[in-house]
Amino acid sequence: MNVLQGEISEIKTEGSLSLVKVMVQNCVISSLVIDTPQSSDYLKTGHQINVVFKETEVILAKQLEGLISVQNKLNCIVEHIERGEVLSKISMDFHGLRIVSIITRNAADQLRIVEKENITALIKSTEVSLAPYD
Amino acid sequence: MNLNLDFQIREKDFVTLYGPSGSGKTTTLRILSGLTQPDTGFIKVNNEIWLDTEKKINLSVQKRKLGYVFQDYALFPNMSIKENLTFALEKGQKKNIIDELLETMELVQLKHLKPEKLSGGQKQRVAIARALVRQPKLLLLDEPFSSLDIEMRLKLQDFILRAHRLYRLTTILVSHDISEVYKVSNKMFVIENGTITKQGDPPSIFSSSLTSRKFQFVGEIVKIENENIVYIVSVLIGNNIAKIIATDQEIQGLQVGSKVLVASKAFNPILRKIE
């Protein structure tokens, strides 16, 4: 589980769906939730909140160009790589916070990921959960 | 430790008293049933005052009509299953309730056996049936599943739910098992160090740490496999085993038997009609 602390900066609601934008280290991470400010106390701009997403939902890209539907694009630096037969685990630094991605070994090899280089972590807003501080 | 409680329960609710052992859950049941006397207190059930220490009212155990299932079942060893139930009959009460309960609790085959011949789960069913003979409106259950294995526990939870609905009971269960609380009760009180620290419906109490999850279940870990890079965790949710991928960081502090919340965003699951 990747957990990043942030502050809600914007909420857009339609029906019972809300698109919530959260400021994390001066970057915006958006999350789509089945809740509205009316139904849930935690949905308020300025509210401190945790952004949560699973390691296996983190897509990695290098030299990303063109258009892409994924809303959350986080520029990171590769810190450590762990390679298995099928899977690889890549630990990254995102403005001092740690993000982990688990992708297939094939994908990691094709991207030729090495330590200390720049990389983009992509997470769909439907995969991002929100949780209050513990 | 001081026990200091103030709560109300609606009719036909299935309430759990949840908390660590030694927090005062069992004592609460004992005070409700009159087995233990509190220093001061007030208990009112259906407009009938059972206890009012100020006015020196204290209805005896025998007169508080309720069902109570003990942790050790407390079946009478000198009586057969049927005799255990018959003993509970009130003066002049019709006997057909005995056969009905034997039927409901699936005890007909066993009715002539003595309690010592029964398995834990069977004893538990007899204890529940016996508690219901007088047709009480209030049923108190003191950790009824704690000594049973997972499979038996699930089955008994179904029996209790069936009895709760069939006899329109108001049920109070003492438990420290999250998945049990989730499955059977619609209201819960968290008791810690003798006071109620939280109350509400189980989902809102347990899931407060993951607010935006709409897709979540409580289960028990039955297996953890290390698959290099990730772990595969098998979780028993209801009657189904779900397999979930977890990292070494997530798995810290978890072991087989741990109760876990399984949550996902509501956007992934696929729905398909079963023909």
Place this chain on the structure above:
Amino acid sequence: MIDLEPFYLTLKLALTTTVILFAIGLPIAYWLAYSKFRLKAVVEVMVSLPLVLPPSVLGFYLLIAFSPENVLGKFFDQYLNTRLVFTFPGLVIASVIYSLPFMVQPLQSGFKTLPASLIEASYILGKSKFKTLCKILIPNMKASLLTGIVLSFAHTIGEFGVVLMIGGNIPNETKVVSVAIYDEVQSMNYHNANVYAGILFALTFIILLSVYLINHRFYKINSSN
């Protein structure tokens, strides 16, 4: 030839004593097992005293108390028209007091070993204390009941000191077997003493053996669940 009368007297005494002891021992044991009375320990000591006191001490005090010159003896003499010293009724009362711990202690421990939840379950099912005692407690402590009854019976058969102090040696009234043996030895009739002693030995041996055998069976039944 030996006289069989002492045997008849011994059995009559043991039987009467056991019946009376059961009737008063059961409530005392119940009270001792469940009461929260603070001075309970004093009562427990009183009940157990006959275990440690020399029978002659007990016999001496009872002899004084039973004397028609004292309150108890006078009461029996005047209102019940019964003399307690050197009579069978006096023997019975003395034996009841002397064998009290042999009835009360097994019953008390029998009550205590029953799980409290059995009693509580019965109360919650609306049953009175008396009904709980008769239908739940007593049927589930058969081993203790048997032990209490038989030990009291056997102990009464075997008593000597108290009987001699209270009853003396009156044929057909207070001369029980143990006293008869003493009597025969005093008169150098070793053969008769031998016969009395042999029969008494065999009798008590058989009684105790059957208790242990039956209790082992109870134990097996209880431990098989």
